[in-house]
Amino acid sequence: xxxxxxxxxxxxxxxxxxxxxxxxxxxxxxxxxxxxxxxxxxxxxxxxxxxxxxxxxxxxxxxxxxxxxxxxxxxxxxxxxxxxxxxxxxxxxxxxxxxxxxxxxxxxxxxxxxxxxxxxxxxxxxxxxxxxxxxxxxxxxxxxxxxxxxxxxxxxxxxxxxxxxxxxxxxxxxxxxxxxxxxxxxxxxxxxxxxxxxxxxxxxxxxxxxxxxxxxxxxxxxxxxxxxxxxxxxxxxxxxxxxxxxxxxxxxxxxxxxxxxxxxxxxxxxxxxxxxxxxxxxxxxxxxxxxxxxxxxxxxxxxxxxxxxxxxxxxxxxxxxxxxxxxxxxxxxxxxxxxxxxxxxxxxxxxxxxxxxxxxxxxxxxxxxxxxxxxxxx
Amino acid sequence: xxxxxxxxxxxxxxxxxxxxxxxxxxxxxxxxxxxxxxxxxxxxxxxxxxxxxxxxxxxxxxxxxxxxxxxx
Ligand SMILES: [Zn+2]
Numbered sequence: 347x348x349x350x351x352x353x354x355x356x357x358x359x360x361x362x363x364x365x366x367x368x369x370x371x372x373x374x375x376x377x378x379x380x381x382x383x384x385x386x387x388x389x390x391x392x393x394x395x396x397x398x399x400x401x402x403x404x405x406x407x408x409x410x411x412x413x414x415x416x417x418x419x420x421x422x423x424x425x426x427x428x429x430x431x432x433x434x435x436x437x438x439x440x441x442x443x444x445x446x447x448x449x450x451x452x453x454x455x456x457x458x459x460x461x462x463x464x465x466x467x468x469x470x471x472x473x474x475x476x477x478x479x480x481x482x483x484x485x486x487x488x489x490x491x492x493x494x495x496x497x498x499x500x501x502x503x504x505x506x507x508x509x510x511x512x513x514x515x516x517x518x519x520x521x522x523x524x525x526x527x528x529x530x531x532x533x534x535x536x537x538x539x540x541x542x543x544x545x546x547x548x549x550x551x552x553x554x555x556x557x558x559x560x561x562x563x564x565x566x567x568x569x570x571x572x573x574x575x576x577x578x579x580x581x582x583x584x585x586x587x588x589x590x591x592x593x594x595x596x597x598x599x600x601x602x603x604x605x606x607x608x609x610x611x612x613x614x615x616x617x618x619x620x621x622x623x624x625x626x627x628x629x630x631x632x633x634x635x636x637x638x639x640x641x642x643x644x645x646x647x648x649x650x651x652x653x654x655x656x657x658x659x660x661x662x663x664x665x666x667x668x669x670x671x672x673x674x675x676x677x678x679x680x681x682x683x684x685x686x687x688x689x690x691x692x693x694x695x696x697x698x699x700x701x702x703x704x705x706x707x708x709x710x711x712x713x714x715x716x717x718x719x720x721x722x723x724x
Numbered sequence: 725x726x727x728x729x730x731x732x733x734x735x736x737x738x739x740x741x742x743x744x745x746x747x748x749x750x751x752x753x754x755x756x757x758x759x760x761x762x763x764x765x766x767x768x769x770x771x772x773x774x775x776x777x778x779x780x781x782x783x784x785x786x787x788x789x790x791x792x793x794x795x796x
Pocket of ligand 1: 730734744748749
């Protein structure tokens with residue numbers, strides 16, 4: 347299929363730098379070593395028009411990096427842009443149209459007031475749903491109540507996701523929130539969307555991540571530690587939440603995961619990066635992916651199964667919850683975390699003997715999902 | 725509160741579409757489905773620009789459809 351052979355990072359957080367400088371900070375370490383090989387650039391970015399007043403960010407970036415003649419495309423699939431961009435990068439090298447793709451995910455959001463960011467992000471909803479005044483995270487608040495009601499899950503089990511992800515994030519130098527939290531601190535933080543609290547919702551962050559994607563046979567000429575994309579699936583679900591039967595299952599995640607598992611022949615990865623825009627989503631996605639039976643993901647969290655050292659560590663990077671959620675960068679960062687873990691570069695949060703990992707990038711509220719299964723063996 | 729009813733199969737939608745998700749018919753009528761019946765709600769304290777700073781958001785049953793609505 348295709349392999350990831352290099353990764354570059356620009357720390358997530360509230361940054362003073364321009365969007366171009368943040369993107370370049372992540373891309374330059376990759377470009378410096380492989381300038382002559384890169385023949386295509388993909389930029390995963392959702393809101394540079396709305397947040398930064400620019401269009402054509404893909405070509406602006408290749409020019410800024412002085413790769414003026416390299417063709418490029420911007421990929422926008424809301425919060426799932428990164429997964430969609432990885433899917434496209436893999437498809438480009440598999441088809442032979444490109445031999446070395448620079449994939450940069452970037453977003454700069456923090457200059458705007460929270461209410462404006464909230465309005466811009468809700469613009470992905472249907473007209474009547476949007477007119478009711480929801481934020482995207484408000485659906486996670488509703489889902490939390492529905493999930494607890496349907497499966498008798500405890501409030502603590504949902505909040506424990508934030509405890510775990512903040513502990514992991516504090517071990518990731520590129521994460522936004524560098525803070526270890528107790529369960530009490532999470533449950534006593536301000537209510538933002540009843541019943542969800544401040545520390546259970548991803549912060550507004552800036553940041554960028556870059557990857558280099560090449561065909562499998564070329565990978566050894568770039569690095570002695572390639573990470574192979576062994577299966578990648580993408581699926582969608584209605585943009586209208588009012589058209590869905592339930593919110594406690596994510597059919598797009600389930601179908602994307604099934605494709606990734608079938609293509610890779612790997613049923614259960616050694617670790618997974620999931621789209622925890624809010625704590626409850628991590629649990630529901632684990633169930634949709636079949637890691638745990640429906641309605642039982644919360645028990646796995648309480649039993650420590652999803653922690654580093656547990657049977658299937660989830661969001662070792664800190665997840666969106668603690669690492670931050672610069673929209674266009676998030677899905678690329680998930681794949682980059684799997685790359686770091688499988689190449690032994692994850693520092694204090696390293697999962698021992700990790701050989702396979704999954705990254706699940708989700709758009710909207712499960713409006714679409716991309717699941718990538720990666721591994722050290724080709 | 726209104727819904728969009730497919731004139732082909734009777735399916736009801738909260739959001740307009742060009743084509744019915746059940747029968748792919750292309751003709752709809754807008755009909756009053758009464759008041760929605762709440763399934764779940766949440767008090768929001770972070771809201772989009774253009775809206776009040778706090779209100780209750782609901783998902784409810786509306787005829788054969790579901791609705792999203794708020795109460796301030
Ligand atoms: Zn119909």
